[in-house]
Amino acid sequence: MSPLLSILVALGLGAQQCLGSASLSDRVIQCLTTADVPQALPGTSEFDKSRSPHNLREQFTPLAVALPTTVSHVQAAVACGRKNGVKVNPRSGGHNYGSHGIGGEDGHLVVDLRFMNDVKVDNCTHIATVGPGAKLGNLALALDAQGKRSIPHGLCPKVGVGGHVLHGGWGYSTHNHGLFLDYLEEVQLVTANSSVVTASATKNPQLFWALRGAGMSFGIATRFKFRTLPQPEEIQLFYIPFIWNLTQAQAGWRAFQDYAASKARPKEMNFRVVISSGSFLGAEGTIFLFEGAYHGSRADYDRVIKPFRDAAIALGGYADMLQYPEVTAVNYMDSLLYANNNALLFGPAGAEPLESGFYKSMLTDKLSGPTVDALMTAVSNAGQTNPSRFWLWIVSAIGGPNSALTTMFPASSTSYSHRSSLLLWELGDTVGTTETYPSDVGIPWTNQFVDLVEKKEGKTLGMYYNYADPSIGDHGKAGRRYWPGNYDRLVALKRAWDGEGVFENPQTVGRR
Numbered sequence: 115m116s117p118l119l120s121i122l123v124a125l126g127l128g129a130q131q132c133l134g135s136a137s138l139s140d141r142v143i144q145c146l147t148t149a150d151v152p153q154a155l156p157g158t159s160e161f162d163k164s165r166s167p168h169n170l171r172e173q174f175t176p177l178a179v180a181l182p183t184t185v186s187h188v189q190a191a192v193a194c195g196r197k198n199g200v201k202v203n204p205r206s207g208g209h210n211y212g213s214h215g216i217g218g219e220d221g222h223l224v225v226d227l228r229f230m231n232d233v234k235v236d237n238c239t240h241i242a243t244v245g246p247g248a249k250l251g252n253l254a255l256a257l258d259a260q261g262k263r264s265i266p267h268g269l270c271p272k273v274g275v276g277g278h279v280l281h282g283g284w285g286y287s288t289h290n291h292g293l294f295l296d297y298l299e300e301v302q303l304v305t306a307n308s309s310v311v312t313a314s315a316t317k318n319p320q321l322f323w324a325l326r327g328a329g330m331s332f333g334i335a336t337r338f339k340f341r342t343l344p345q346p347e348e349i350q351l352f353y354i355p356f357i358w359n360l361t362q363a364q365a366g367w368r369a370f371q372d373y374a375a376s377k378a379r380p381k382e383m384n385f386r387v388v389i390s391s392g393s394f395l396g397a398e399g400t401i402f403l404f405e406g407a408y409h410g411s412r413a414d415y416d417r418v419i420k421p422f423r424d425a426a427i428a429l430g431g432y433a434d435m436l437q438y439p440e441v442t443a444v445n446y447m448d449s450l451l452y453a454n455n456n457a458l459l460f461g462p463a464g465a466e467p468l469e470s471g472f473y474k475s476m477l478t479d480k481l482s483g484p485t486v487d488a489l490m491t492a493v494s495n496a497g498q499t500n501p502s503r504f505w506l507w508i509v510s511a512i513g514g515p516n517s518a519l520t521t522m523f524p525a526s527s528t529s530y531s532h533r534s535s536l537l538l539w540e541l542g543d544t545v546g547t548t549e550t551y552p553s554d555v556g557i558p559w560t561n562q563f564v565d566l567v568e569k570k571e572g573k574t575l576g577m578y579y580n581y582a583d584p585s586i587g588d589h590g591k592a593g594r595r596y597w598p599g600n601y602d603r604l605v606a607l608k609r610a611w612d613g614e615g616v617f618e619n620p621q622t623v624g625r626r
Contacts, residue, residue, distance in 0.1 A: 138198060142178040142223055145194035151187045154179040154226070164205065164226040165216050170470040171551045172213035172584070176224040183229045185336045189308040192334065192616065195223040196306065201618050204334040206246045207274020211473040212582030214330065215277065218619035225334055227276060235260035235342065241299065242340045246276035251450075258447055263342035266291040269450060279338065280329025281579040282530050284512050284538065286407035286449060290381040291343065292518040295326040295528060302337035306616040310336075324607045327529030328579070328597055331604070331623035332611050345446035350408040350415040352441045354423060357392045357399040357433040363490040365429055366402060368483070373422035374511035375480045375536055380418055381518060382409040386510040389493065394504065395435060400493055407449050415441065471544030472557050475581035476564050477535035478571070485570035492566060496559075503556065508540040529600045532576050540581050557585055574598075582621060589624030596621070 136144070139156070146153045154160035156178075164179040177200055180191035195202035201222045205215035216224050227247035233256035235242045240263055244253060251271025257263040266287035268278055283294025300314040301322065311333075313322040324332055358366055370387055373379055385406040392399040404426070408415040481489070496505060513519055513536040525533050532538070541563060543556045568575055577583060577595040586592050593601045604623045612618075615625055 138200065138221075139177040142194055142198050142200055145197060146178060146180055146191060149190035149194065151190045151194070152181040152183060152229075154181055164224055164228075166208070167213040167216060168209045168468060169211045169213060169473070170468055170547055171472065171553075172211070172218075174213055174216050174218065174220050174222075176216055176220075176222050179224045179226055181226050181229060185302070185304065185310060188225060188227075188304045188334050188336055189310065191223065191225050192304055192306070193308045196308070196614065196616050202334070202616050203619055204246065204276060204330065204617075205274075206276030207249060207272060207278070209270065209273045210277060210580070210582050212584045212619075212621065214582055214619045214621065218584065218621065222619070227274070227334075227336075230336060233257070233260075235263055237261065240342045242342050244275055244338045244340060246274065246335050246338065248275045249273065250275065250278065254447065254450055257342060258345070261342075262345045264345045264446055265294060265297050265340050265342055267294040271450075275338065276335055277330065278580065280325060280335065281327060282532075283580070284510065286349075286384045287409070288512050288519070289384045289514070289517050290409055292522055293530065295530060296518075296523050297341045297343075298326055298338060299341055300339040301325050301329070301335050303333040303335055305333045306612040306614060320607060321611060323527075324529050324604055324611075326527075327531065327600070328604050328623050330619075331608055331617060333617060346409045347445075348409075348411060349444050349446060349449040350410065350412055350441055351444050351449050352404075352406060352408065352415070352419070353438075354404040354426065354440060355433045355435050356402045356404075356426065356429075356431045357395070357397050357435075358402055358429065358431045359399050360491060360494040362429045362431050363400055363402065363494060364487055366426055367481075367486050367490055369422060369425040369429075370404065371480050371486075371511075371537070373425075375514055376421075377515050378418070378421055379511075379514060379516060381516040381521070382414075383418060384408070386508060389507040389509065390505060391496065395433075397433075399431070401433070401435075412441065412443055468547050469542075469544050470547050470549065470551050471542055472551065472553070472560050472583075472585075473543075473581055474541040474560050474564060474583045474585075475578040476539045476541070476567065476575040477532045477578065478537045478539065478567060478575060479534075480536055481567065482571065485567060488566055488570055489563065492563060503543060503545055503552075505541075505543045505560075507542070510538045510540075511536060512538050529597060529604055531597045531600050532578065535576065538578060540578075561585065579621075584620065588620045589622065590626070592621040593623055597623070 154164050182188045203217050203222050205224050205226045208215050212218050230245040231247040232245045233248055250273045267283050268285045279294045303311050388403040390401045392401050519533040543560045545551050576598045579596045608623045609625050
């Protein structure tokens, strides 16, 4: 028995002597203890760490927390949850905005996978075997150290691999290489009856299809195998900042989406815009920071960005608010480092950035002119009507005619449903971590932007599970937003693999 297991089991046995009556929490804790599953007991710092959400607005209390170090520990934890009628949720990084990793509501068994975090790359095949609790920053470091390899994944270093890959996973290589889940070759999964199965293109292929887009609904992944890519030799990291009034914003947005949707934008151009109120800089107007990573030379970057940059510069409002050059040639690792404000490489002891707010997503095609005018008017007004809160939108042009999402991977290849969308929107409205979020104001205020686009465009928009929004409803109502066109097929597979609903939070795939 490992030292960690010995300590935690001893604590568990000692605590049981003092707990008195056998509550549901007691029974689950006793079950874990009897099965020699390491756990974090209520009232301890480890328990508090495992239940701590990234979004402080969504705080919930689990009945128990398992801290497995082996697959058999995960199997036993799932058995304890099922035996006691308790929902079971895996937590890999804990960054889900709806706090789904701790249940999305009180009273779940959390299986915290932080100790299952190994990353090993085969020197011959370049296949990476990765634990679900590995963080993206540590994954990037390990792939770099083991052969200068890479996988298209996100920028935030503390995000866990498990939830990120199972529901999409995009980053500064997505436009030219695809999503994180597109490089997933095999999943080892603990199912609702505690069996261990393998899912791949040849083993349980229907389950494999479901896992790549809706994986949290079907089990606990205990091991992933990924194809990897050689690191690109040179990347141009760019930031083109503006502070625009309403007229400039309307014209500038048209220039952005026209370029994003054009064939003039090559596959190597990963591009997004960050939008916020100029009041945070003491300026009137709205901040539009166009940024991204071009995989190639500076000469080629200058040539391919020119149509957009010329159009944007001609509008005026260029704002030299950054303390570094507009374009910087970097290697792959530095592109991740600087794209995340020099925060990629902090290790396990680094400070965890927390937020308290409401988040929403939407996926859109190129918006019509009237929609652009109305949306930019609403954005301009937002800077005046909500000066006390920090709102930030990140709009990523991951689609388009040259995007790998459509040119390299068929729409039917995975349960991820949004390959044809041009733009992925993350809408965030936050307050300080010591403040109470004004839900009666902030949530309707954020929702109105999605409502506006849907009304103007005349259609219901899809949403992204990795930017979870509890306000859109439970199971089926949310599921048809997260997995449009695929939800009914997912429900059938949910019944087949988890008919009792062991792996559920309020927004997982339902059983009807």
